[in-house]
Amino acid sequence: MTQMTFHDAVEAALHEEMARDPRVLMFGEGTATKRKGLLKAFGPQRVRNTPLAEGIIAGTAAGAAATGLRPVVDLLFAPFLCFAMDELVNSAGKLRYMSGGQFSFPMVALAMTGGGWSVGAQHNHNLEAWFVHAPGLKVVMPSTPADAKGLMKAAIRDENPVLFFMDIGLAFAPGEVPEDEALIPLGQAAIRREGSDVTLISYAKTVHTCLAAAEALAEQGVSAEVLDLRTLKPLDEATILASVRKTGRVVIVHEASRLCGVGAEVAALISEQAFEALRAPIIRLTGPDAPAPASYPLEQAFAPQADAIVGAAAGLVARTLEAAPIW
Amino acid sequence: MSLSTTPQPGPTRPELLAAMLRIRAYEERIVAFHAAGPFPNVCTSVGQEAAAVGVVSALRTEDQILTNHRSAGHLLARGADPGRMLAEVMGRSTGYCQGRSGTLHISVKELGVVLTSTIVGGELSLAPGVALSRAMLGGEGIVVCFFGDGAACEGIFHESLNLASVWNLPVLYVCENNQWQAFVHRKETMVGDHVAPWAAPYGIDSLTVDGNDVESVRKAALHAAAQVRETRRPFLLEAWTYRQRGHMEPHDQSYVDPAELEAWMAKDPISRLEARLLADGELTTADLEVLHAEARRAIDEAAEFASTSPYPDPSDLAAGVYA
Ligand SMILES: Cc1ncc(C[n+]2csc(CCOP(=O)(O)OP(=O)(O)O)c2C)c(N)n1
Numbered sequence: 001m002t003q004m005t006f007h008d009a010v011e012a013a014l015h016e017e018m019a020r021d022p023r024v025l026m027f028g029e030g031t032a033t034k035r036k037g038l039l040k041a042f043g044p045q046r047v048r049n050t051p052l053a054e055g056i057i058a059g060t061a062a063g064a065a066a067t068g069l070r071p072v073v074d075l076l077f078a079p080f081l082c083f084a085m086d087e088l089v090n091s092a093g094k095l096r097y098m099s100g101g102q103f104s105f106p107m108v109a110l111a112m113t114g115g116g117w118s119v120g121a122q123h124n125h126n127l128e129a130w131f132v133h134a135p136g137l138k139v140v141m142p143s144t145p146a147d148a149k150g151l152m153k154a155a156i157r158d159e160n161p162v163l164f165f166m167d168i169g170l171a172f173a174p175g176e177v178p179e180d181e182a183l184i185p186l187g188q189a190a191i192r193r194e195g196s197d198v199t200l201i202s203y204a205k206t207v208h209t210c211l212a213a214a215e216a217l218a219e220q221g222v223s224a225e226v227l228d229l230r231t232l233k234p235l236d237e238a239t240i241l242a243s244v245r246k247t248g249r250v251v252i253v254h255e256a257s258r259l260c261g262v263g264a265e266v267a268a269l270i271s272e273q274a275f276e277a278l279r280a281p282i283i284r285l286t287g288p289d290a291p292a293p294a295s296y297p298l299e300q301a302f303a304p305q306a307d308a309i310v311g312a313a314a315g316l317v318a319r320t321l322e323a324a325p326i327w
Numbered sequence: 328m329s330l331s332t333t334p335q336p337g338p339t340r341p342e343l344l345a346a347m348l349r350i351r352a353y354e355e356r357i358v359a360f361h362a363a364g365p366f367p368n369v370c371t372s373v374g375q376e377a378a379a380v381g382v383v384s385a386l387r388t389e390d391q392i393l394t395n396h397r398s399a400g401h402l403l404a405r406g407a408d409p410g411r412m413l414a415e416v417m418g419r420s421t422g423y424c425q426g427r428s429g430t431l432h433i434s435v436k437e438l439g440v441v442l443t444s445t446i447v448g449g450e451l452s453l454a455p456g457v458a459l460s461r462a463m464l465g466g467e468g469i470v471v472c473f474f475g476d477g478a479a480c481e482g483i484f485h486e487s488l489n490l491a492s493v494w495n496l497p498v499l500y501v502c503e504n505n506q507w508q509a510f511v512h513r514k515e516t517m518v519g520d521h522v523a524p525w526a527a528p529y530g531i532d533s534l535t536v537d538g539n540d541v542e543s544v545r546k547a548a549l550h551a552a553a554q555v556r557e558t559r560r561p562f563l564l565e566a567w568t569y570r571q572r573g574h575m576e577p578h579d580q581s582y583v584d585p586a587e588l589e590a591w592m593a594k595d596p597i598s599r600l601e602a603r604l605l606a607d608g609e610l611t612t613a614d615l616e617v618l619h620a621e622a623r624r625a626i627d628e629a630a631e632f633a634s635t636s637p638y639p640d641p642s643d644l645a646a647g648v649y650a
Contacts (some may be wrong), residue, residue: 025463045463051493055452056486063456066441067391068464071456090446091453095434097648100425102436104650135648159650 001176006166009145009177010110011035013152014072016181018042021070024156028057028074028110058084058109062092062161065107070156077123078113078165085130092161093136105136108155108162113141114205114255115299116169121291124168124299126256131163132233132265138186139232141165143207145175147230150184158186167204169303189236191243195225198249198313201240201266203229206253206304213309220310222317232262240266241274248279249316255303258286280316285309338384341610341618343541344600346384347376348622350400351597353409356626357399357416357430361576367416369430372400374539374571377596378503379404381544382471382564385552389468391439391457393450396431397503397570398443401473405438409625410632419636426639427647439468448478451487451500458496462559469497469555477508479522485529491561492529499555500526500563501548503538505570506591510582526563538566539596569594 004012015038018024027048032039039047050057054075061071075081081088092105113126131139138160142148148166155162192207193214200210207228214224227243229236244250250270252263263284270282285304293299338346354371361369372379379400383392386405394401402412407423415422416430423435431445441457444450454472461468478484479502491498502522506513513520526533532554536547544566551564569591573579580588604610610618 023464048494051486051489053486053490055483056455056490059449059452059483059487060456060459060490063393063441063453064459065456066453067457067460069456069460086446086449087452091442091444091449095432095442096650098424098428098432099434099436100423100427101647101650102424102434103441106650138649 001178003174004145004177005172005174006145006148006170007172009149010152010166011037012177013149013156014038015041017153017156018046023068023070024072025069026072026074029076031074054080054083055087058087059091061107061109062087062095062105065092065105065161066095066103070106072108072110072156074110076112077119078111078127079122079125081109081111081127084109088131088137088161088163089134093134096136096160104159105161106159108152108164110164110166112168112171113165114167114169115292115302116205118294118296118299119168120294124292126254126287128163128165128232129256129261132262136161138162138234139165140186140230141167141204141232142230143167143170143204143228146177146182147184147190149177150182151186151230153181153183154186162186165204169205184230186231187234187236189230189239190228191225191239192228193224193226195223195247197223197247197317198251199225199227199243199247200251200253200309200313201227201229202253203232203262204255206255209304209306210253210309212306213313216306216310217313220314222314224313229262235265235269237269237273240269244270244274245277248277249313249320250278250282251309251312251316252282252284253286253304253309255287257289258284259289261286279320283312283316285312337545340542340600340604343380343384343545344597344604345618345622346380346404347541347597347600348618349409349625350376350379350403352622352626353399353403353412353629356413356630358572358576358578367418367430368575369416370396370575371572372397374569374591374595375503375505376400377541377544378501378538378566378568381541382501382548382566384545385548386471387468388439389466391441391461391468391470392473393442393444393454393457393470394440394473395443395447395450395475395478396445397475398433398473402433402435402438402440405435405440407435407438407440409629413629413633414636417633418638419633420639421632421636448474448481448483450474451478451481452483454498455487455491455494455496458491458498459494461497462495467556469499469552471499471501473501473503475508476502476504476506476513476517476522479525480508480516488526488529488531488561488563492531495560497555497559498561499551500561502563502565503568504565505568506587507570507574509574521565523563523565531561531563533563533565535565535567538568539594539599541596541600571595
């Protein structure tokens with residue numbers, strides 16, 4: 001194990017994958033400037049700066065992926081994906097199916113998302129659900145440096161286009177990262193903490209908020225399980241359902257706004273497939289339907305807080321105890 | 328403009344004509360199927376056969392093609408089987424994309440046709456990437472990207488040319504300036520008549536050619552392709568041509584100036600080559616009849632194959648989204 005930041009973990013993954021496979025290359029606005037180590041190791045053919053033009057960056061990645069390369073593109077901040085939407089959604093996501101499987105699109109699009117840097121709404125937008133909704137794409141949003149590395153490696157090796165969202169608030173937080181391969185397959189959630197009374201389901205930065213909430217809940221005698229989705233598409237339905245069947249109570253937590261967010265999908269999944277296990281209604285704690293504010297306290301308030309999670313989870317437990325039969 | 332072309336073994340003039348006739352016969356059959364309906368929406372390339380045949384005949388097998396919604400001519404000129412194309416248009420499982428593309432998105436990997444994009448400009452956005460693969464994985468091939476004057480008015484055209492130039496990518500951009508952008512005349516949306524001059528600020532050489540003269544197009548395309556092969560840099564070729572039918576079927580040209588239409592119909596690329604071949608004594612009227620009949624027969628066979636092909640199994644509806 002070594003300590004490294006999320007940012008460095010992603011770079012370590014890139015380094016290892018580029019060394020392993022000469023078809024892997026990376027480009028973006030400032031990629032060659034900021035990733036000096038990669039540039040030095042792999043040269044300007046494989047580590048490239050681009051013009052400030054997200055559409056052609058993503059389209060070039062799609063064209064290259066269709067014809068034998070395995071590009072990783074850094075599109076910087078998630079709101080800029082709006083400029084690359086056509087290429088990611090209409091080309092990379094659809095053309096495998098539309099060509100009857102003749103072409104595939106093994107590429108990764110990296111973007112930063114979430115609060116923590118006070119950058120305001122045009123640099124901070126949790127829009128992962130947009131891509132979950134687009135067929136042909138996969139979506140990854142890790143919460144730890146170890147996962148960032150393992151999932152990035154898996155994303156690069158995947159034959160499909162993968163959206164890889166890096167939470168700004170986690171970017172420079174260090175964590176333990178294994179030195180070996182430590183691939184993490186796409187589509188596998190992780191149980192971050194075992195518990196029996198309530199399941200807190202989250203991904204990215206708010207996983208840590210859930211862990212803090214679980215600590216506080218434990219002090220109140222409530223045993224919370226914390227489930228980190230890690231990959232939003234494909235969604236690890238089995239792990240979600242198993243946890244819900246164990247605890248019977250669910251709080252879903254994410255920073256993105258509620259309406260048609262990932263939490264809505266998880267709630268629907270649970271009510272369709274594990275309704276009988278539920279002992280209380282499902283609760284979602286999310287960001288508001290508002291652009292992300294810049295002011296630091298507002299930005300922090302934007303993401304669900306541990307207190308709210310504790311309140312919601314404790315409320316669910318109390319409610320079911322009250323409603324329990326008296327014998 | 329003098330073009331540096333060395334004589335190349337290639338199709339004879341009657342062969343160029345036959346290729347154009349086959350495209351025309353294919354498109355006319357599509358029109359007939361549509362009129363008899365129900366049949367999917369289609370955008371035909373009638374009137375643009377010289378651009379398709381002229382350019383594609385100048386390519387080599389290892390070259391790759393990206394194109395737009397008016398792609399039938401490019402695919403047929405490349406040697407696509409009209410039966411499998413029609414089957415695709417009709418949504419049959421024997422189509423090149425198993426009925427998942429339809430008329431507007433046919434790709435044929437075995438012929439190097441990476442993409443037919445009906446997102447206007449989609450072909451321009453992927454082209455540098457396909458060329459990047461060529462540049463990095465080796466091989467002599469170049470990448471040809473067909474698009475319209477409408478697409479040239481999009482930002483992605485400029486992004487594409489700029490990146491291809493900055494990165495020295497072997498892309499032959501071919502703008503088929505057919506005067507129309509769906510229901511809007513290019514005069515309403517473009518400053519100047521031509522797209523070719525827009526290449527210069529990106530350091531890209533360009534050429535405008537009479538797109539209704541297949542021999543001129545072929546000559547220009549040989550020159551352009553040779554330049555891309557040699558320099559491994561982009562080139563922009565503009566074919567000045569005309570969309571003879573409405574934007575899509577059913578055919579509607581109520582909004583077209585009759586004088587413009589008449590002038591361009593007089594420059595029909597097929598009639599022009601036929602007149603030349605007759606005047607030069609290379610073919611007789613009887614020979615022409617034979618060529619027309621052959622083209623029709625090939626399309627008859629294609630139509631028979633397509634219309635008797637099975638539909639895909641609906642239980643496979645969502646198969647193949649992911650690799
Ligand atoms: C992004 C996008 N915008 C609009 C359309 C609708 N549309 C389809 S074809 C077309 C005209 C394109 O004009 P041009 O590029 O000149 O090609 P042409 O049809 O003349 O061959 C339009 C506007 C589309 N398919 N995609």
